[in-house]
Amino acid sequence: MSTVTPAADALAPPVRGPVWGSAGTMVRYGLRSHRWALAGVAFLGFVSPYSAAASYVAATGTAALRASFGRQTTALGPQLAYLVPLPIRPDTVAGYMWWKGLTWLALVFAVWGLAAATGLVRNEEERGLVETWITQPLSRVRLLLSRAAAFTVAALAAVLVTGLGTAAGLAAGKASVGFPALAGQGAALLGVTLACFGIGLAAAQLTSTRRAALALGGVVMLVLYVLDALARVNPGLDGVAAVSPFHLADVTTAIVPGGHFEGGATAALFVIAAVLIALAALAFPRRDLGAALVERRSAETAVVRTPSTNPLLRFPVLSSIWEQRIGTAGWVVGSILAAGFVVSIARSTGKLLASVSGFQSFVHAAGTDSAATAVVSSVWLSISALIVAAFAIAQTSRWAGDDAEGRLEMEIAQPVPRWRVVAERGLTLAVVGLLMTALGSLVTAAVAPGQGVHLDAGSLVVATLLLALLALTVGALGALVIARFPRVAVPVLGVVAVESLYVPLLAPLFKWPGWVIDLSLFHLYGTPLTTGVYWTGLWLMVAIVVVGFGGAMAAMRVREVGS
């Protein structure tokens, strides 16, 4: 018996594809993976400047009103300087739109950049996708650069849509700015987005999980953001703040009358992005897949053969809370800090509101004669409502993950009825939501007297309970969507949240009927601290909770899992 082996030179040479063929495929794949986030961010990018302009137009009919509005906003600016830059020429539609509609978008775009970068590195490594990509004739450097190119294209698209929203807002306010100014403003927004994308990419090389990468990148971004905020109130820190992408973006005020495009700062943003992306591209081939660039050798530990004795893991709801304890702690601490900050400036903000005639209606709408109380009732509780809604959306994302990653199958393979899974999810959301809002309210109650705000304890309890109900309402919608379309649940809730945010703002401008305003979940919550319970809203929320979780339980019973 003989074996026939072809001569080495008879073997076909390896096929060499187009130089950028595989990288081009990765760019297209990257664009596809960003499409949902791009849609959401672009939507915000359009609506935010346009609605700011529409608000301005509605509030300022005459030159005198514009001047007054500008003075009031300028006076209010320092109170919010820790959050957004000081207003510039808010007596003009372009100035107000820049301050109200665009500055906070930088943070939204930056968070998108961070999440996208950590996701495309760590999430795809955890799912084994990167291993598949690099088994193709595609170098790691080219893989990472092609994905960075894809995000750049996506970010550019979102910035262009924001530019369209800005142009539409200017048109609504019968103002105009030149294309160079719009382009300059867009370049600053794109620069800060890419810089934060670079931070995410670099953080993802230094950590071994997406959560850790998000935490590291988030902390870095937070420090840079706070540095920028401190520099706003203390000009002596300007030099130090120059390392912050947020500061470098803030200094461009190209669309504001008399503003300017800071070419050097914008160029610095792109340089920061390029350097960070290059560093990540250098680090990627030098580390193991699934590992950080610098790995600590794990200490020898005794082999464990027995299950955990942690009693929390043996009880429904408690086991779920324990499993997500780090994230839960983050939400709770965030709520407490936000409550402490907003309520601690209630008196000064209230004084300012009281001194400005244009804001009297705001105070009266809050159902109180005390401007400081109005700040707590309307501003803080609105922020709190946003936080609990965001928490409920995060929980919904987790539920969708349970399904996609096989944990739901493992749960219902045990002798537990399927409806219990939905009930446990709802109860977990209710317990953590209540914990967050209760601790936030305790801080509010503790800080408010120092600000001269005297809150009725009963009303505060009701407001707190209604916040937990709001979390359940958002969660119920999520549970219902997940029962049928788990993959689109988070985008759908994102749209509901944005709609809930903007409908109450836009409804008065466009004179929409009351039932349209009731489509906003935040409107259903109302201002219970000062105006009492909005009963229609309360019953609508209860109905959504009952129908949402009830429907989800019924659907869970009949649906197929993991098919």
Next chain:
Amino acid sequence: MAVAIRTEGLTKDYGEARGLFDLDLEVEAGEVFGYLGPNGSGKTTTIRLLMDMIHPTRGRAEIFGVDCHAEPVAVKRMVGYLPGEMPQWGGLRGRDVVAYVAGLRGGVDPARVSSLTERLDLDLGRRYREYSSGNKRKLGLVLALMHPSRLLLLDEPTNGLDPLIQQEFYRLVEETSAEGATVFLSSHVLSEMERACRRVGILRRGRLVQVARLDELHHLRYHRLEADFAGAVPADAVAAVPGVEDVAVEDHHLSCTVHGAFGPLLQVLGRAQVLNLVTHEPTLEEVFLTYFRDPAEPAQAPVPTGGAR
């Protein structure tokens, strides 16, 4: 003998001829039943129907007389389940996963968990994401075996396990069976069935084509015969013998496949001058490939282990 699994006309039609069709199957209590078929033949679909993860298009399934779709919780009280793909538990440690699932189920003896992890050589102190695919499979086996069950439904249980751990797994299956439990395990590897099962069911393209004891399956075996002759090769006479197929002649060499008894063929060969005679018994793997290959696939002639000339 009580019936552990009974299906009647069980069908899951995904369209385009994908799924499981008209499955009539009975698995007796206490037996180790192998469920064999190539990828995509419907093994996992069957198990997921039994576990009520998915719902039948028509037909019904029972486990120990309890309808799988109508009373899934009662069914799951009796079943230990290993899914085909392990869920992603992320940063949870193995010991936390075990405690969590044990909390859902109840009635889990920590000593039993210790014994299983010892035998499968699994460290529960590590995070799930740090586990290799084999260790994830071991954790799945611990979760399936850690509680008393009347029936084990194991979907490709030895995937990713090294040979030593596979042997330990088979010992666990034997012990479980000896204690009276029924074991239903799917695989596309026939040799696993030879080691563990008494009966096997063979699926092809969503349909059950045969249920047989392993010794019955051995009756399906054929032999490959090769002979060298000093003179002319009696090819026509050999080809005329009942049970002889695939006759090939090259110079003074003859090869053929023999089904059934050798007697008639030996009578023909005895009339010629045979210099050398060799027979090869194919493995069950080759039997499987020969009898149960997809009709759409190109025919694969049985190949003797010694190679062909």
